[in-house]
Amino acid sequence: MAIRETSAGHEALGLDEDDLRRMHYHMLLARRVDERSWILNRQGKAAFVISCQGQEAAQVGAAYNLLPGNDFLYPYYRDSGMTLLLGQTPRDQFLSLLGKKEDPNSGGRQMPGHYSSRRLNIVTSSAPVGIQYPQAAGTALAYRIRGEDGVVLVCGGEASTSGGDWHEAMNFAGIHDLPLVFLVENNVYAISVHAEFQVAGSIAKRAEGYGFPGHEVDGNDVLAVYEVARDAFGRARAGEGPTLIEAKTYRITAHSSDDDDRRYREREEIEEWRQKDPIVRFEKYLMENDILDESERDEISERIKAEVAEASKYAEDASFADPEDVLSGVYAEA
Amino acid sequence: MAIRETSAGHEALGLDEDDLRRMHYHMLLARRVDERSWILNRQGKAAFVISCQGQEAAQVGAAYNLLPGNDFLYPYYRDSGMTLLLGQTPRDQFLSLLGKKEDPNSGGRQMPGHYSSRRLNIVTSSAPVGIQYPQAAGTALAYRIRGEDGVVLVCGGEASTSGGDWHEAMNFAGIHDLPLVFLVENNVYAISVHAEFQVAGSIAKRAEGYGFPGHEVDGNDVLAVYEVARDAFGRARAGEGPTLIEAKTYRITAHSSDDDDRRYREREEIEEWRQKDPIVRFEKYLMENDILDESERDEISERIKAEVAEASKYAEDASFADPEDVLSGVYAEA
Amino acid sequence: METMNLLQAIHEGLAEEMRSDESVMVLGEDVGRAGGVFRVTQGLQEEFGAARVMDTPLAESLIVGSAIGLSVNGMRPVAEIQFADFIPPAFDQIVNEAAKFHYRSNGDWNCPITIRAPYGVVPGGALYHSQSIEAWFCNTPGLKVVAPTFPADAKAMIKSSIRDPNPVLFLEHKRTYRLIKEEVPDEDHEVPLGEARVHREGADITVVAYGLMLYTALEVAEKLSEEHGIQTEVVEPRTLYPLDKETILDSAKKTGKVLVVSEANLTGSFSGEIAAIVAHEAFEWLDGPVMRLGAPDVPAAAFARPMMDYFMPSAKEIEAAMLELARY
Amino acid sequence: METMNLLQAIHEGLAEEMRSDESVMVLGEDVGRAGGVFRVTQGLQEEFGAARVMDTPLAESLIVGSAIGLSVNGMRPVAEIQFADFIPPAFDQIVNEAAKFHYRSNGDWNCPITIRAPYGVVPGGALYHSQSIEAWFCNTPGLKVVAPTFPADAKAMIKSSIRDPNPVLFLEHKRTYRLIKEEVPDEDHEVPLGEARVHREGADITVVAYGLMLYTALEVAEKLSEEHGIQTEVVEPRTLYPLDKETILDSAKKTGKVLVVSEANLTGSFSGEIAAIVAHEAFEWLDGPVMRLGAPDVPAAAFARPMMDYFMPSAKEIEAAMLELARY
């Protein structure tokens, strides 16, 4: 299977310069929020960090197709590029990182990266890897039953395809032509386990066995991801069924702040991938197409920096929920 | 994907007339034991029957490749054609059907069809559909770890591919090139649910996505099944990895004696498939090739009839385990 | 008022909810065309169509997981697990997802799904069509576990379950499906989740039981009353989790003697919880040990009838335990 | 004798068994190259190779299912579940398969597998890296569930578990991995499965506890002895299922006052079983209610430290309960 790369410039994809700027802004924003999170971790303020770094193109490229309010997103823990794009703020991210009361995902109950926003149709997520897939299928099925045109985007790492839930959802999606887009962000590792011990054959190729298309795409190329995802959303909205997208990318950081990746991978490998940084690559594209210049880039960077600093400070100063809050809200009231 | 049919006569497959007679005998034996089981059910003697009828060719054709003592079988509840071929007797089957103490599968503890024989390398089986696949992968892995040439055959109906366990085992088998043959006996129904609501795309085709071959074969053609299975066993023994076989067949009886299939399928459909009866078809082949004539056929039939009658009587007369036996053997002793 | 058995009552409850609320739907294996292996959903697909009464693939995690996702998007799904013994593949979706949806999102999301599962020993069912699985689920805050036994309760409680904004595991004892009939109110007769029922008042001993064992306990209670003048109070939790402790404790304090009976393998069963609550919170009132009766600690009921019968807690054993307690 | 913490002791036990028996192997997520997320298996892949210390795909049903199949074909696998919270996908393979293999085949097959699972609250672990999951598995005849707390016991018991012809679920409290060190005998020091341990004798009250709560209970017992002269007998089940009832009952009969402490959500936890056994079988000896302490009935520990701390049963609460009981 050939890996799909950008087949056309942005105009051919129907994207205008504002679109590109929005994409770029959110990719960079996600990166900076993440970088700041590691600093907070090293300062002993953040107990746990889990990163989006390296995957921003896959995330923003795919999620850019979501119609807010109409579609649902089932993100996984690295998808801050998506949740920021949909409207969560850096402040939200840091509040969650530090487990503060105002954390919109969980009020400080869950680890960082377990996104939730009913307002933004981001479905509450958890830690068991892969468990979201059948749920996403159900959400898509509801659209089908009611004859509505909403689409569901569900995401996971390559290891999230190893468990049964992924397969059960793929099969169900294929049977009922569900309006569901599967995005697998294949970043080569599952904690320490290399994809060669995780995935037999090819993830993207498997879609065919379920009767719907699967695509491998260069996950560090935001426009390429946007394009396959746009087609997938189009198919879904037209009632033609699901699509599987495998975005080939790389996890630039350790698995999390609890992980020491020196145990299992070479520094050179990471360096190689740093050269393929999706943000640098996109900026190159933008500059070559005269959409961005150095000074604009610096200006955006400064703006984000300030925004991130402010957000981090806000979250650091914010208060924890009362300890007794742990007892409340076990059951929903009728 | 083209459905594989017999590509050659039996000589080309390396089968001599004795092989064919053994195959035929066991197919017919399985059928007759099954028919007798329904009579016992109607007489109120057997609480529950679950049938192999229609699937004998798939079962005998595949299992004919097992090297007794060297290979392992994970059968599913319809695979009496296999267990008889491996050396369980009609008496064993009826003892199990009636839940008698001498039932070799479980001593009357399990429902009929839950085969087990440590002596014959038939691994104890249970009711949760699909749960055997990861186990079979583990058994195959042990061969691989020790560098031995044993093969594992694992079987299920088409609905057994819908659950996660099938997928997890497929993936693992592909990663480690396990000596494992997956046989899916696709008999169109899962109780009442038609395959079109059970299986998206094609089961056989999915193997490719895991990096190993999958074949669709006419499951009512014993020689065709034998041939693809022979190749699969050959691959496995040569260290080349797993193979998936989807045998297209049909469940001629209701799901079980508890089921009334008039609720969900037409009599005509069954009639059509009765015309494709794998035993009749094989007998035709044998007769056309002068391996069997009418009188021999009748003689074999009579022999089986007597054998079945004797076995049934033995089991009917046999005693139940003591009621208190239900308490023993919960834990193995060191 | 119509006279119905348990199976019909659950069917009616489902049908009424589906009629009055378009978002209510049923999904599971064989629930559509065939109307369920026990026929609880018979006729529903004809009435409501294949989309709202959907035959799913054989995949329990998918059944419950997609029910969760359906509820996310406005539906009120009732998922059927064909036999409770086959609920383990859905365990993760139930205990880690559905039960935690509300809490983990700090109240942002609800998960209003109902999961029906037939449990309990039935002749011929053997190891994998017999298990009493309630203990697996009664340590999971956020989940409700209900197990009504009588038809009228069951009809009302399936409706309460569907309307509840929380995930509810609805257990149906297979062997009681057709065991008795009773009058079932036509209109909206409500039985809220979380309330135990006192079936029979008595001052001498308390028996707490549900499912098939409740029927047996009620019979034995009658017998003891007639033959020995022993007055038994029989309490049915109806909802196992969260448990109506008050009703049980009130009865324990009144009689001072409590026997808990269930069909589950005794050790580690939910009976332990009930007994522990009584032993702690009614200690001062106790005139005898808190006794329990259950199935022996072997995997499950056997296929062969004599072994199966031996496995089941019998009326005789229950009677002996009740007498022992009464005479304590 | 070397001084080791719990983590090292389990590591040593594994390594020794792998050295003395070629059929022993380890499989799970990140157990190989990385040596486990908690480093319990560190160094094993270097010593025994990638086949005997195998990194599996992220698929818990596969991990346990293939372990079963490995045991069918002559191996003695030790499967690691990275966090006990992620054991649900393997639930079916454990309770319906491994636990029933021997019984259902009427003794024809055994299933000698060990499943290691780190459980319990740890700072930052939050809802999905904190759960105490023992109640899910302590109603399953055919399975053994062990939860040693001290290093020497753990080393001996991991070896007993591997040698046991039955499936064993081996629970390790994450927060105790490095909490204390003690001398661990070099040679084959044996602790058979199924035997409780009395850590401290005392005539006034009995506390039954395991995991982190055991450490706390032991500290409080010391304090109560010093400050109030109250003598507490502390019993650690070590094996939860099947339970060593005798040791617990002996202690209950001696003190007449029993408190069961665990970290699990109280209602429906295994503490209920222990309390129920005492309430039934030691009733005549009881001088006070059988008390229990556990976490509140909310899904699991929270991420934010203040909420997490509030969630945990504290030394203060345990002390208060012990005092209440002693003074009863």
Ligand SMILES: Cc1ncc(C[n+]2csc(CCOP(=O)(O)OP(=O)(O)O)c2C)c(N)n1
């Ligand atoms: C069911 C389950 N098993 C194990 C874990 C522990 N765990 C968390 S993330 C992870 C690796 C996931 O890898 P992948 O899906 O490739 O995503 P990535 O982290 O690489 O983005 C593991 C093993 C878990 N969260 N859930």
Ligand SMILES: Cc1ncc(C[n+]2csc(CCOP(=O)(O)OP(=O)(O)O)c2C)c(N)n1
């Ligand atoms: C996990 C699980 N769910 C449900 C059942 C109930 N059940 C028994 S057989 C069956 C259908 C199986 O169909 P298939 O795999 O196609 O095999 P067939 O019976 O057609 O040969 C079902 C739903 C079960 N045994 N296990």
Ligand SMILES: [Mg+2]
């Ligand atoms: Mg990955």
Ligand SMILES: [Mg+2]
């Ligand atoms: Mg079938």
